[in-house]
Amino acid sequence: MNKLYGYWRSSAAYRVRIALNYKGLDAEHVPVHLVRDGGEQHTAEYQALNASELVPTYTESDGLVLTQSIAILEYLQDTHPTPTILPYHPKERAVVRSMVQTIASDLHPLNNLRVLQMLAKMGFDDQQKKDWYRHWMLTGFRAFEALLEHNAGDYCFGDEVSMADICLVPQVYNARRFDIDLSEFKHIQRIDGHCCELSAFAMAQPEQQPDAGS
Amino acid sequence: MNKLYGYWRSSAAYRVRIALNYKGLDAEHVPVHLVRDGGEQHTAEYQALNASELVPTYTESDGLVLTQSIAILEYLQDTHPTPTILPYHPKERAVVRSMVQTIASDLHPLNNLRVLQMLAKMGFDDQQKKDWYRHWMLTGFRAFEALLEHNAGDYCFGDEVSMADICLVPQVYNARRFDIDLSEFKHIQRIDGHCCELSAFAMAQPEQQPDAGS
Numbered sequence: 001m002n003k004l005y006g007y008w009r010s011s012a013a014y015r016v017r018i019a020l021n022y023k024g025l026d027a028e029h030v031p032v033h034l035v036r037d038g039g040e041q042h043t044a045e046y047q048a049l050n051a052s053e054l055v056p057t058y059t060e061s062d063g064l065v066l067t068q069s070i071a072i073l074e075y076l077q078d079t080h081p082t083p084t085i086l087p088y089h090p091k092e093r094a095v096v097r098s099m100v101q102t103i104a105s106d107l108h109p110l111n112n113l114r115v116l117q118m119l120a121k122m123g124f125d126d127q128q129k130k131d132w133y134r135h136w137m138l139t140g141f142r143a144f145e146a147l148l149e150h151n152a153g154d155y156c157f158g159d160e161v162s163m164a165d166i167c168l169v170p171q172v173y174n175a176r177r178f179d180i181d182l183s184e185f186k187h188i189q190r191i192d193g194h195c196c197e198l199s200a201f202a203m204a205q206p207e208q209q210p211d212a213g214s
Numbered sequence: 215m216n217k218l219y220g221y222w223r224s225s226a227a228y229r230v231r232i233a234l235n236y237k238g239l240d241a242e243h244v245p246v247h248l249v250r251d252g253g254e255q256h257t258a259e260y261q262a263l264n265a266s267e268l269v270p271t272y273t274e275s276d277g278l279v280l281t282q283s284i285a286i287l288e289y290l291q292d293t294h295p296t297p298t299i300l301p302y303h304p305k306e307r308a309v310v311r312s313m314v315q316t317i318a319s320d321l322h323p324l325n326n327l328r329v330l331q332m333l334a335k336m337g338f339d340d341q342q343k344k345d346w347y348r349h350w351m352l353t354g355f356r357a358f359e360a361l362l363e364h365n366a367g368d369y370c371f372g373d374e375v376s377m378a379d380i381c382l383v384p385q386v387y388n389a390r391r392f393d394i395d396l397s398e399f400k401h402i403q404r405i406d407g408h409c410c411e412l413s414a415f416a417m418a419q420p421e422q423q424p425d426a427g428s
Contacts, residue, residue, distance in 0.1 A: 051360030052320055064305050067361075068319065071311035078304040090292040091278050097285035101318070105282065106266055109323040118349065122342060135332065146265030147281075 002027040005049065005057040007034045008209035009177075011108060011170035012069040013056040017204035018166045019073050023080045027058070031211035034113055054114075070104050073163050085163045096157050099147050099164035103171050107140025111174070130178070137171075137180050141188060144168070148187035154194050161198070169195045173206065216241040219263065219271040221248045222423035223391075225322060225384035226283040227270040231418035232380045233287050237294045241272070245425035248327055268328075284318050287377050299377045310371050313361050313378035317385050321354025325388070344392070351385075351394050355402060358382070362401035368408050375412070383409045387420065 004020065004027040006013025020027055032055050033040045040046060041053045050057040050067045058066045058075075066072050077085050086093045109115070111133050119129055151157050156164035172192045175182055182189055195201045206212060218234065218241040220227025234241055246269050247254045254260060255267045264271040264281045272280045272289075280286050291299050300307045323329070325347050333343055365371050370378035386406045389396055396403055409415045420426060 052316060052354075052357040054320070064308075066308050066312055068312040068315035070315050070319065071308050074311050075304060075308035078307065090289060093292065094278075094280050094285050094289035097288050098280055098282040101282035101284050102266060104315070105284065105319045105323055106268070109319050110329065115324065118346075122338070122346070124336070128336060132332075132336070140266075143266040 001061060003030050003059045004028070005030045005032050005046070005059075006055045007032055008206040008212045008214070010034065010055045011174050012054070012104075014170035014173065014204055014206060015069045015166050016056050016058060016072050016076075017209075018169065018201055019076050019085060019163075021200035021203050022085065022161065022166070022198075023076055023083060025076065025080060029210065031209075031214070033211070033214060036214075054112075070100060070163075070167075073100075073166065077163075083161075085161065085166060087157060087160070087162065092157065095147070095151055096162045096164050099144065099151075099156055099162075100167050102140065102144050102147065103167040106143070107136055107171065110136040133178055134180055137175050137178070140171075141175070141182070141185050145185050145187055148191070152187050152191060155191055161195070165191065165195050165201075168192065169201055215275060217244050217273045218242070219244045219246050219260070219273075220269045220423075221246055222420040222426045222428070224248065224269045225388050226268070226318075228384035228387065228418055228420060229283045229380050230270050230272060230286050230290075231423075232383065232415055233290050233299060233377075235414035235417050236299065236375065236380070236412075237290055237297060239290065239294060243424065245423075245428070247425070247428060250428075268326075284314060284377075284381075287314075287380065291377075297375075299375065299380060301371060301374070301376065306371065309361070309365055310376045310378050313358065313365075313370055313376075314381050316354065316358050316361065317381040320357070321350055321385065324350040347392055348394055351389050351392070354385075355389070355396070355399050359399050359401055362405070366401050366405060369405055375409070379405065379409050379415075382406065383415055 004016055006029060032046060041055060047053055049065055052067055056069055058072045066075060086096055116129050119132060148156060153159040155161050156168060169192055218230055220243060246260060255269060261267055263279055266281055270283055272286045280289060300310055330343050333346060362370060367373040369375050370382060383406055386402060
């Protein structure tokens with residue numbers, strides 16, 4: 001059976017959960033607790049699967065081991081193209097991928113758990129960590145909202161769900177969790193609302209996972 | 215004419231330069247000086263093209279405006295598949311994309327100019343910035359080296375150039391620029407050497423760009 005190693009609150013794992021649900025694919029969800037005992041992602045056993053010591057990791061029974069949520073999304077799209085999470089035309093697909101990377105490369109990595117832990121170790125207090133988090137969230141969302149201004153319909157790119165929505169929704173979840181005021185982001189809020197009405201997104205929510213609250 | 219807005223030392227722009235060269239594609243290189251006058255990427259004119267206020271941006275004469283180096287690489291691959299920078303088989307392509315994201319999402323964003331500027335603004339001194347830079351470089355390269363251990367040949371994935379090499383070489387350039395000891399990374403050093411023998415990579419080097427040294 002295919003497995004998804006993740007953590008209920010990891011927004012990168014959340015992306016893959018949405019994509020699996022949206023494409024109707026099964027995977028055994030294996031929880032990796034990112035905080036308990038210093039973080040289960042740092043055990044030798046997990047490190048052998050994922051040398052980055054991050055979640056998610058996706059495995060298939062033939063031995064395939066894939067790290068990196070965006071690489072996993074692309075793989076699910078390549079191997080199960082219907083329903084699609086990328087537009088057909090190369091220029092449109094490219095715009096969706098820019099949206100994806102605006103979150104996955106520019107925003108999310110800066111606010112990841114390991115980064116906040118490193119900042120604390122280097123002397124940041126709680127308020128400085130909050131300021132840092134908020135700064136990158138707002139910077140990233142402003143860029144994302146500008147892309148939506150040119151491209152959004154009911155969803156991030158026109159009226160079809162794409163990888164961009166799959167990356168946006170977990171990021172909005174993070175923003176709410178850290179009490180960030182999203183009122184300036186009209187498109188982001190509207191699209192998040194549309195997505196959360198879809199069962200693929202709703203079932204992937206952190207609070208719906210077996211390890212929620214742990 | 216297609217245009218690539220970049221900066222000689224930007225490793226994200228460097229990736230796109232390699233891909234354009236490798237695929238034999240022309241683009242007018244438009245320099246955006248990331249430091250002069252507080253950074254030309256923050257002008258209203260550039261921000262209208264790239265709301266993230268980052269380089270690179272790739273444009274085509276029909277009005278296409280693409281941000282995010284990885285989205286641009288994927289677009290060049292989609293529209294000019296030969297010579298390819300992704301393996302044919304989905305599982306192999308997925309592994310290359312994991313390598314790409316290990317650099318583009320996990321490593322590079324943490325050491326970007328704007329991040330170092332923010333750390334300084336929040337009180338980090340030069341030594342702390344260096345420690346930060348080195349920490350994430352080594353963390354990222356250790357994960358990347360582990361992926362190479364399973365997959366490398368002459369290049370990152372087997373014996374063909376891929377997006378993984380295109381992301382690795384600019385990162386190695388950064389590491390050398392910051393005097394980071396790479397001796398533990400046997401595969402990374404070996405593959406970087408092979409790539410730099412290829413004219414597509416050599417011509418894309420920062421020092422070969424018209425704005426070099428500016």
